[in-house]
Amino acid sequence: MNALSCATLGDVLRFHARHRPDKPAFETAGGASVTFGQFNSRVNRLCSALGQWGLRKGDRVAVLSRNRLEYVEVFGVAKAGLVAVPLNWRLAEAELVKLLAHSAPQVLIVDEAYKEVAERLRSLLPDLRHFVLLGPEGAGREDVPGSEGSGWTGYEDLLRQAADDEPEALVAPGDALCLVYTSGTTGAPKGVTLTHRGLLDNCNASATDVMALTEDDYSLAVLPLFHVGGMWYHLFPCFAAGCTTLLMAEFEPGALLRELQARKVTNVHVVPTMINAMLNHPLAATADLSHLRLIFYAASSMPAELLRRAMQCFSRSGFVQSYGSTEAGMVTVLSVADHLRASKPAGEHLLSSCGRVLKERRVRIVDDAGTELGVGEIGAISSYCPGVMAGYWHDADATAKVLQDGWLDTGDLGYLDGEGYLYLVDRKNDMVVTGGENVYPSEVEACFYQDPAVLEAAVFGVADPRWVERVVAAVVLRPGFEADEQALMQRIRSHLAAYKCPKDIFFTTDLPKSGAGKVLRKELRKKYGASEL
Numbered sequence: 001m002n003a004l005s006c007a008t009l010g011d012v013l014r015f016h017a018r019h020r021p022d023k024p025a026f027e028t029a030g031g032a033s034v035t036f037g038q039f040n041s042r043v044n045r046l047c048s049a050l051g052q053w054g055l056r057k058g059d060r061v062a063v064l065s066r067n068r069l070e071y072v073e074v075f076g077v078a079k080a081g082l083v084a085v086p087l088n089w090r091l092a093e094a095e096l097v098k099l100l101a102h103s104a105p106q107v108l109i110v111d112e113a114y115k116e117v118a119e120r121l122r123s124l125l126p127d128l129r130h131f132v133l134l135g136p137e138g139a140g141r142e143d144v145p146g147s148e149g150s151g152w153t154g155y156e157d158l159l160r161q162a163a164d165d166e167p168e169a170l171v172a173p174g175d176a177l178c179l180v181y182t183s184g185t186t187g188a189p190k191g192v193t194l195t196h197r198g199l200l201d202n203c204n205a206s207a208t209d210v211m212a213l214t215e216d217d218y219s220l221a222v223l224p225l226f227h228v229g230g231m232w233y234h235l236f237p238c239f240a241a242g243c244t245t246l247l248m249a250e251f252e253p254g255a256l257l258r259e260l261q262a263r264k265v266t267n268v269h270v271v272p273t274m275i276n277a278m279l280n281h282p283l284a285a286t287a288d289l290s291h292l293r294l295i296f297y298a299a300s301s302m303p304a305e306l307l308r309r310a311m312q313c314f315s316r317s318g319f320v321q322s323y324g325s326t327e328a329g330m331v332t333v334l335s336v337a338d339h340l341r342a343s344k345p346a347g348e349h350l351l352s353s354c355g356r357v358l359k360e361r362r363v364r365i366v367d368d369a370g371t372e373l374g375v376g377e378i379g380a381i382s383s384y385c386p387g388v389m390a391g392y393w394h395d396a397d398a399t400a401k402v403l404q405d406g407w408l409d410t411g412d413l414g415y416l417d418g419e420g421y422l423y424l425v426d427r428k429n430d431m432v433v434t435g436g437e438n439v440y441p442s443e444v445e446a447c448f449y450q451d452p453a454v455l456e457a458a459v460f461g462v463a464d465p466r467w468v469e470r471v472v473a474a475v476v477l478r479p480g481f482e483a484d485e486q487a488l489m490q491r492i493r494s495h496l497a498a499y500k501c502p503k504d505i506f507f508t509t510d511l512p513k514s515g516a517g518k519v520l521r522k523e524l525r526k527k528y529g530a531s532e533l
Helices: 009-019 036-052 069-080 093-103 112-122 155-160 196-210 228-240 253-262 272-279 304-313 336-342 345-352 396-402 441-448 485-493 521-527
Strands: 024-028 033-035 060-064 083-087 107-111 130-134 176-181 191-195 218-221 244-247 267-270 294-297 318-325 329-334 362-366 379-384 407-416 422-427 432-434 437-439 454-464 468-477 504-507
Touching (some): 009 069, 009 196, 009 228, 024 069, 036 155, 060 093, 060 112, 069 228, 069 244, 083 093, 093 112, 093 191, 107 112, 130 155, 176 228, 191 196, 196 228, 196 318, 218 253, 253 267, 253 272, 267 272, 272 294, 272 304, 272 454, 304 318, 318 336, 318 407, 396 407, 422 441, 432 454, 432 468, 437 441, 441 454, 454 521
Parallel strands (some): 024 244, 060 083, 060 107, 218 244, 218 267, 267 294, 294 318
Antiparallel strands (some): 024 033, 176 191, 318 329, 362 379, 379 407, 407 422, 432 437, 454 468
16 A cells, blocks of 8 residues: 555545654755655644634635645645645735625635735635734744634744644545635636645646656646645645655746756646746756756646747657546646657647547547537537536536536637547636637637747737627737737738737736636636626
8 A cells, every 4th residue: 555545635644643653744945854654744734733723624714815834734634534725826905705605614824924914815715714824923922722812823833732643533535635716817716626636636637647757856836826736736746756846935946957957856837937937037047957857737727839949948858638627636748758758740739639548448529510520520528537627606506517528628729639638728717719709819820929028928908889899919029039010910810810910919027827827718708808708
C-alpha cells in the first residue's frame, strides 16, 4: 500500500507521518519548512482546537491568504470531517461577502495582509463566529480557544493550546473535503463540492499517469491554493506521492526561474500566461534548469506558437498538458511522448491538442440536442470522471443542468480526431457569434501570437447593431516593439476568413486575469463598451 491508494485525506496524512515523519513536506522561499510528521501533528491540533469551538463534521472553515504553510494545514481539517473553503484574495470585499454568506463558515482564517479587509467583513457576517490570524502579528495573542470575545485568535496560539490527538470523526470517501468557488470567468462563481474520493482519484491520476512522481521529486507550487489548479492538479498529488514541495506566495517570472534553478526543482505546474512571462524574462536564456524534468501546464489553452517557443527555450524539460475543470477533475493528458512527437512535422498538429482521455474516464462530443458527433465535428465536450464534483453547493438546479447520470457538461467546445486526441476550441460562453457565424477566440489569438511584436492577445465579442456581435481584440505589445492596428489586421486577414478577423484592435499595457492566470474576457467586454453577452 502507498499513500496514493488511501481512501481519505486523513489516511494520506497518517500514512506519511508513519513512513516518512522526518522528511520535509513543505518549504517556503523564506526558509520555513514542516516535515510530514510535524504536518500531521499540527493538523491534529487544528482539528482539536476547532472541535473545542464546537465545530462538527460538515461545518466549514474558510481561509483568506496567499500561499503559505498554514494554508495547506487548513485543508487538513478534512481529517475531522470539516470542509475547507479557500477564498480568492483578489476578490473585492462585496464579492467575498457573497461567498462567505453562501458557504456559511463558522471560522475564517486570515493572513495578516488581509486583516483590515476581514475586519470590514465582520459586521456584514454576524453568523461568522471566529476569526483566526496568520503571521507574526497573530502570535502571542491573549484570546484562547473557546473565547467569545470580538478579537482575533492567533493561529499558533490556537495550535499551541490544543491536543495532538487524532480526530474521532468517521470520515468516508464520499464526504465533502473542500468547497471551491469557480473563477467566475463566464458568470457568478459557483461553489463546487469536492469529495475525498474525487480528490484522491485525481491525485492518483496526476501523480502516476500524468507526472510519474516519486518521493525523490522536488516540486514547486506557485499557482494560488484557492484555485483548483493550485491544489487539485499539483499540490496534493505531490504531497500524496511523498514529494517535498516548495510553496511560493505569488508568481513573478524572475523569482520563479531563480527558485527553479537554486532548489533544483524537478517539476512545476504553470499556466500559459506564466510560461509566456518566463520566456520574456532575461533569466530564461541563462538559468540552469537541467534538473527540471517536467513542466506541467493546464488551466487554459496554450497557443501553438507559444508552446513551440517554450519547448525550444526549455528543451531539456519534458512537457505535459492536462485538460479538466473544477467540476470534472482531470480528464485528458498530452504526454511527454506526445510533445516529442509534436516537435516533428508529422505530429505538429498535436501542439493544438489537449491529449487523450485518461484511464477510467470517458469523453464524448455532443450537439445541442445531446446527440454524439463524429470525428472532427465541433460540439460540446461532455466528460465522465471518477473525480467529478458532488454538486454545486446548495444549488440543485445548477447541478442538474450540467451533471446527469455521471456525465458533466464541461461548458467547453471541442472535437476528437481519429486517434482519440481531444482539441479544445473554446469556452461556449467565449464563442463569438457574428452574423450567424461562429468564431472561436483561440483560433484568432493563435494568429496574433505569430507576430513578433505581440506579447499577449485576447479576442472577444462586443455588441453590434448590424452583426449582433463583432469580433475585437485587446493586444499587449512586447517592450520596445511597435505595431499599428492596420498592419496587425492585415496579418490576421492573410490567415483567416474575413468574418473571423477583428474589426477593432485595442492596445493595452496588460490583460485582466483571474488568480489562475486566465484572461477575463468579461472584464474586457465591459472595458471596451460591451455589456455582458
